[in-house]
Amino acid sequence: MPELLDPNEIFFTAYEPLQINRFVLYIEGVPSFIIHATELPKLEHEVTILHHINVNRKVKGKSNWNDISLTLYNPVVPSAAQAMMEWIRLSHESLTGRDGYSDFYKKDLTLNLLGPVGDKVQEWTIKGAFINNFEPGSVDWETGGALKSTVNLSYDYAILQY
16 A cells, blocks of 8 residues: 655745854843843753663763853943843952852843844743853954953753743
8 A cells, every 4th residue: 555645745845943142141231232142051961870780871960051152242331241240249259258158140132033034932040140260352453353251151051941
């Protein structure tokens, strides 16, 4: 008996891929327009090996959300470096050596991926983020171009809302 064709497989299906340049990242105290690039949250599972007689069995171990990196434009006003330093001062004050409580310096971020008309098509909530590395950039008399800063964020976990 001949196999019937599924109409969904043989006719055109509308397809719109997500674009890497359509996103908005919301961080309290940081203007969204200075965020040039970011990474999506990344999850990694450790592998635990169970030894049994002459075979090894693998099961999932602890889960780890890997750090994400941000690239920021550094306009004259508002200064991206100043916004990052204000966030860093919530965790460590260089002048006094005082460290802050995690309740002060951890922030929840929202990353929206946008559709072609600016509608939200995917939303990530990144919980408990804080700065673990900040590089304000470098300057050079010989070359021109915009000054960009790099920030590395650690976080507790991420939730894909939709």
